[in-house]
Amino acid sequence: MVSLNQKLVKHVHSYPQLIMCLDGAPAIYRSDNAQISLRPHQMVVVPAWREHSCEPSSSRRPSHCLAIHLNTDWLDEGSIGSLDLSHRVAHFNPKLGMSLRHIIESTEPADRDVSGEFGERLVDLLSDSDRRTWRLPGARDTPVDFRIRKACAYMNENLHAAWDLGQIARHCAMSRPHFNFQFKAVMGTTPAIYANELRMRKATRLLCGPARLSISEISEAIGFSASANFIRFFRNHVGLSPNRFRLSFRTVA
Numbered sequence: 001m002v003s004l005n006q007k008l009v010k011h012v013h014s015y016p017q018l019i020m021c022l023d024g025a026p027a028i029y030r031s032d033n034a035q036i037s038l039r040p041h042q043m044v045v046v047p048a049w050r051e052h053s054c055e056p057s058s059s060r061r062p063s064h065c066l067a068i069h070l071n072t073d074w075l076d077e078g079s080i081g082s083l084d085l086s087h088r089v090a091h092f093n094p095k096l097g098m099s100l101r102h103i104i105e106s107t108e109p110a111d112r113d114v115s116g117e118f119g120e121r122l123v124d125l126l127s128d129s130d131r132r133t134w135r136l137p138g139a140r141d142t143p144v145d146f147r148i149r150k151a152c153a154y155m156n157e158n159l160h161a162a163w164d165l166g167q168i169a170r171h172c173a174m175s176r177p178h179f180n181f182q183f184k185a186v187m188g189t190t191p192a193i194y195a196n197e198l199r200m201r202k203a204t205r206l207l208c209g210p211a212r213l214s215i216s217e218i219s220e221a222i223g224f225s226a227s228a229n230f231i232r233f234f235r236n237h238v239g240l241s242p243n244r245f246r247l248s249f250r251t252v253a
Helices: 078-082 094-106 117-129 146-157 165-171 176-187 191-208 215-221 227-238 242-252
Strands: 002-004 008-011 017-024 027-031 034-038 042-046 052-056 063-069 088-091 133-135
Touching (some): 008 191, 008 227, 017 027, 017 094, 094 117, 146 165, 146 191, 191 227, 191 242, 215 227, 215 242
Antiparallel strands (some): 002 063, 027 052, 042 088, 088 133
């Protein structure tokens, strides 16, 4: 649950996501050439690796949004695998939205099983919304390039290190302009945004993990030399500071 009172930078996720506007000011959702005013009781289904950004439509009133990340393991189980997770905007039943919010705020992540109440409400939400939907730009056919796979592997394995995109391009035996062009063609996003998603994914895992690493330890683990830079980076992506994100996870997750 996020009270959206600032613009979140353009980013991607490695998994599908639902962004639901529960109340407050409408949220502005942007992806490619699409710009949608997401009003209360509307949601957007964001496919994996789809570039997007969000911001409140009002500087005086925040947008209260619920973001649900769909673990890819769930998508192969039961009826969830048959649901429409294409890029779209839809109305949702307010009672179903509040039911999901209640489950998220009163259970631990391990208890949100797709075979239980959480999965049932999620299926109900997505099935009900199929009847009132607007399609957004879909995925494009993408080429396969072993050099880009090599670049992705290098980024994954060296998040803790200080590197720039020119260095990765050289690692793949490509010029930087050609590397940037080919990466976007293959992955659907830029190398910088892809690297940011890897950092965010690792940061959230470490923040919520049992090791209880300090903010400075986490910032160093994902390649930031200063904690202040990591805190600003994190806030620009999720609208919360790392400490507040950790506290909210421990309190309501």
